[in-house]
Amino acid sequence: MMKYTEMTARQRQAEYDAVLADYEKQKALGLKLNMARGKPSTEQLNMVMDMCSVLVKPEDFVSDGIDSRNYGNVDGLPAAKALFADILGCKPEQCFVGGNASLQLMYDAISKAYTHGLLHSEKPWSKLEKVKWLCPAPGYDRHFKVTQTFGAELITVPMTADGPDMDRVEELIQDPAVKGMWNVPKYSNPEGVVYSDETIRRIASMKPAAPDFMLMWDNAYCIHEFEGDFVPFADILSLCAEYGNADMVYEFASTSKVTFPGAGVSVMATSEANLAYLKPIINIQTIGYDKINQLRHVKYLKNKEHTLALMQRHAAILRPKFHTVLDALDREIAPLGIGTWKRPMGGYFVSYDAMPGTAKRALALCKEAGVTMTGAGATFPYGEDPRDSNIRIAPSLPPVEELQQAIAIFCICVKLAALEKLGV
Amino acid sequence: MMKYTEMTARQRQAEYDAVLADYEKQKALGLKLNMARGKPSTEQLNMVMDMCSVLVKPEDFVSDGIDSRNYGNVDGLPAAKALFADILGCKPEQCFVGGNASLQLMYDAISKAYTHGLLHSEKPWSKLEKVKWLCPAPGYDRHFKVTQTFGAELITVPMTADGPDMDRVEELIQDPAVKGMWNVPKYSNPEGVVYSDETIRRIASMKPAAPDFMLMWDNAYCIHEFEGDFVPFADILSLCAEYGNADMVYEFASTSKVTFPGAGVSVMATSEANLAYLKPIINIQTIGYDKINQLRHVKYLKNKEHTLALMQRHAAILRPKFHTVLDALDREIAPLGIGTWKRPMGGYFVSYDAMPGTAKRALALCKEAGVTMTGAGATFPYGEDPRDSNIRIAPSLPPVEELQQAIAIFCICVKLAALEKLGV
Incomplete structure (x- = not known):
């Protein structure tokens, strides 16, 4: 793989054709995936169900x-x-x-x-x-x-x-x-x-x-x-x-x-x-x-102390999800030089900076392929990212298998948007 | 009993001395009673405890x-x-x-x-x-x-x-x-x-x-x-x-x-x-x-329908409390012509209109004897009752025995305030 900016026009066209074919294939699956909000997953909710049985007798409520x-x-x-x-x-x-x-x-x-x-x-x-x-x-x-x-x-x-x-x-x-x-x-x-x-x-x-x-x-x-x-x-x-x-x-x-x-x-x-x-x-x-x-x-x-122990159990559920997203970005995007991101140690998000001027387009492509993301620009006042670059990825809600599909589609979309921007 | 306004000065003085003696006796008991707020009683809270066990399994929450x-x-x-x-x-x-x-x-x-x-x-x-x-x-x-x-x-x-x-x-x-x-x-x-x-x-x-x-x-x-x-x-x-x-x-x-x-x-x-x-x-x-x-x-x-059935069970707890208050007023106050009230069929309050110019004084006396009531004037804008007359009685919280004590003290206080107003 080489950086998109270093490709010849012909190489870019070939890459575009290949990525577009991938995109059409994914779109045809009619998926409905969501990486829009920092929502905990059902697995996390089920983990804390004991909370519902700590208050039983009238005296418990005092x-x-x-x-x-x-x-x-x-x-x-x-x-x-x-x-x-x-x-x-x-x-x-x-x-x-x-x-x-x-x-x-x-x-x-x-x-x-x-x-x-x-x-x-x-x-x-x-x-x-x-x-x-x-x-x-x-x-x-x-x-x-x-x-x-x-x-x-x-x-x-x-x-x-x-x-x-x-x-x-x-x-x-x-x-x-x-x-x-x-x-x-x-x-x-x-x-x-x-x-x-x-x-x-x-x-x-x-x-x-x-x-x-x-x-x-x-x-x-x-x-x-x-x-x-x-x-x-x-x-x-x-x-x-x-x-x-x-x-x-x-x-x-x-x-x-x-x-x-x-x-x-x-x-x-x-x-x-x-x-x-x-x-x-x-x-x-x-x-x-x-x-x-x-x-x-x-x-x-x-x-x-007891709460921190519980948070480690949440972490065990969240960690593989963040790794899924970060690994995909490392593998699919890093070599192409079309985006940057940080590796968070906590919180609920990965922040992705796309090639300037391509965030809106990338997310429109995601939406069309059934992947819902936080709207482009949402991370800036008035919903307007002056560079049209920042995208918030929320990996917490979907199970890992769905997340793999969703981030794969996301990578395809940021590639397509970058290629369109660079000219094909 | 006769109306206070129809008493001679001497009769009023005798009544005042008797009521004041009652008051001092009650005060000496050092009671702490509350008819201030429309709070349901512990008995009512205990009655609905089943509510805490309707959601147990994860699927119950959907x-x-x-x-x-x-x-x-x-x-x-x-x-x-x-x-x-x-x-x-x-x-x-x-x-x-x-x-x-x-x-x-x-x-x-x-x-x-x-x-x-x-x-x-x-x-x-x-x-x-x-x-x-x-x-x-x-x-x-x-x-x-x-x-x-x-x-x-x-x-x-x-x-x-x-x-x-x-x-x-x-x-x-x-x-x-x-x-x-x-x-x-x-x-x-x-x-x-x-x-x-x-x-x-x-x-x-x-x-x-x-x-x-x-x-x-x-x-x-x-x-x-x-x-x-x-x-x-x-x-x-x-x-x-x-x-x-x-x-x-x-x-x-x-x-x-x-x-x-x-x-x-x-x-x-x-x-x-x-x-x-x-x-x-x-x-x-x-x-x-x-x-x-x-x-x-x-x-x-x-x-x-099911909620109305529950409300009838609340009513069964509340009814004797309202009767306690209304019966005491009928017995102790009605013959004296120093106050008026309505007989509500629902809600959480009895509204008592004391002889004008005596509500604040009556409630100050209540407070001194350990009975907390909604402040005089509270039922009017800016907390100012132009006639200094209306008093809100909230019978729901105390058990009936306490309520009997509280309303007895209340009756004594409105009597004292009225006698003071009429001149003794």
């Missing part, structure tokens, strides 16, 4: 004297706060334990900035002329859409191998209209980048012009290694406090990829001052989240 | 081909929509099934009116000079607080035996700044009033000046009779549609007082056009609510 079945305790069960504090390395009193979705806690925190203002806001953001928001990209589409839906101007910050480009961030936060920044600091979505210690310190010590700057720290993959052991990670709350930024940070996590994606438990960890400000506002929205499900998780997951 | 354990289906499981449509008398496609709290669905609907605007809004309400809101009172304090927290001006509408004073409502909605109205149409909180057919028709046929008027229809007690059989109730969605107001109404209900208060399932029922508008906005807030809990409810409650 925790620290609180009947989890009844109303109340808007910030969650103390035992659930303790569990999350153990996992995140923060304090239980910094934890607000919510419902089944950390995305909802993020959305609601930002929504309250708009309707009520935050602890250090001069006024609700809905009364401001302009709100700008930093979006390290490639990043998580659902993050970007949250700030977009409230009308914020999204500013792309390039991702590096160490996290966001901090020179750029430090320059941008001089603007008081810049009110916040998205982060997935460990195994970033989609690249699997782990922010370096230096980047994290630079983030924690930022001096944004906005007094109510929101450092959104979505620690979605805090214990989600699929290669090797658990990698300890800095507690962003104490780091921020160390630099006088205690009220700047809002950390999020959930058990969506630990127990059940649709029925996990979420947490927002932030300063006690922020919680003292936010709790009465949230208490108007709800009397409390589902404490039974919180207690179910406490009884099943027990503590950090 | 409903209409959807794995309830995984992500997705922002508007809920089809089976859950069908259950709520059966109970409310609307269509499944009008139901958005949410998480554990209908209050949250109400808050979020109004929050989105402020941040995004509704289907027929000219702009988000946060961009308006003024938003006004109609609050039939006495009413539910948590309702009033939702609209207050967003800065709406709350306008009190008097409640009558048939529901809100519709002459007043029809006049007030001529103002385009009046954007909505709270309602608990069946067994209203706190009076237990069931809106009459005529009132409901007048509401459904309203012509508010605001094109995006929100008729908030909190059908919290839709199947919550504690005396007698289920009372059929109009489907407000089809009634509104009949009068060309299909998009005006947002109905809410939940299983908080059917299964577990803290871990039930909630629903918002509204026009398909409203849902088509709101679903994509809500889908930015969350990927979906807890579908496992939705399915648990579907399997346990089955359908309306």
Whole structure:
């Protein structure tokens, strides 16, 4: 095999004819495969079924004297706060334990900035002329859409191998209209980048012009290694406090990829001052989240150590899937010089950078052949990848055999798109 | 016994001395009793424990081909929509099934009116000079607080035996700044009033000046009779549609007082056009609510008929509690002419109107004697009862023996407050 750019026109035409024939063959199979979303597989769901039998008798439902079945305790069960504090390395009193979705806690925190203002806001953001928001990209589409839906101007910050480009961030936060920044600091979505210690310190010590700057720290993959052991990670709350930024940070996590994606438990960890400000506002929205499900998780997951052991069992299911994808890329794409990717050690994605100007076309070809992928551009603000290059691959849901078929088709499609671009 | 107003000063003094002696005796017991919130009792929670064992094997978790354990289906499981449509008398496609709290669905609907605007809004309400809101009172304090927290001006509408004073409502909605109205149409909180057919028709046929008027229809007690059989109730969605107001109404209900208060399932029922508008906005807030809990409810409650049978078992627990309260009032207070109340047939409250100017004092006395009640004024906008008269009694939580003590103390306190007012 040789690089496509080094081929003669005739060689490229021959390659195109061969790849196109492969494509037509695959398309004729009428497959329906999905690598679009970071959904755990049925095998993973079946693995945690014991969670459904930890609460049986009425007395099981009582925790620290609180009947989890009844109303109340808007910030969650103390035992659930303790569990999350153990996992995140923060304090239980910094934890607000919510419902089944950390995305909802993020959305609601930002929504309250708009309707009520935050602890250090001069006024609700809905009364401001302009709100700008930093979006390290490639990043998580659902993050970007949250700030977009409230009308914020999204500013792309390039991702590096160490996290966001901090020179750029430090320059941008001089603007008081810049009110916040998205982060997935460990195994970033989609690249699997782990922010370096230096980047994290630079983030924690930022001096944004906005007094109510929101450092959104979505620690979605805090214990989600699929290669090797658990990698300890800095507690962003104490780091921020160390630099006088205690009220700047809002950390999020959930058990969506630990127990059940649709029925996990979420947490927002932030300063006690922020919680003292936010709790009465949230208490108007709800009397409390589902404490039974919180207690179910406490009884099943027990503590950090026990949870990490469970994560190793998830890893055993996920690892061969990531290897399937990465091996195929190594074998099929690497020699052709038409794409680059990183080898993540955790998280739920492989980020593939196609030859610029070919991502949309490649994914259109995938779709036509029955392989659903996250839309091209989704990893950038407004869904617009300026280079039309980044593609997010989510290998977790399909069984390995289906994944082999899906990634084979994906490789064919990126080849075809590259050949079309180079001219055949 | 004779009416306090008909007593001579000397008689009143003697009565005061006797009641005060009773009060001191009760206070000395150091009781800790609670009639503050409409919380179901432990007996009711224990009665529905079978709900926790309806989902066991992995295949139990699949409903209409959807794995309830995984992500997705922002508007809920089809089976859950069908259950709520059966109970409310609307269509499944009008139901958005949410998480554990209908209050949250109400808050979020109004929050989105402020941040995004509704289907027929000219702009988000946060961009308006003024938003006004109609609050039939006495009413539910948590309702009033939702609209207050967003800065709406709350306008009190008097409640009558048939529901809100519709002459007043029809006049007030001529103002385009009046954007909505709270309602608990069946067994209203706190009076237990069931809106009459005529009132409901007048509401459904309203012509508010605001094109995006929100008729908030909190059908919290839709199947919550504690005396007698289920009372059929109009489907407000089809009634509104009949009068060309299909998009005006947002109905809410939940299983908080059917299964577990803290871990039930909630629903918002509204026009398909409203849902088509709101679903994509809500889908930015969350990927979906807890579908496992939705399915648990579907399997346990089955359908309306089966749910009504369960509600009769709740009624059997609640009935003696309401009788305890009402009997005490009949016996202790009625002959004295110092208070009035209604005899509700369903819901969770007894509404007591004390001699004007004595509610705060009576509740302060209760508190001192160890009986916690909903704060005086809570049933009015801004927590201010202009007559300082209405008191909400919640008999559901304490066992009957405790309730007997609590209501005895309550009677003593309203007597003392009245005697103080009349002069001793």
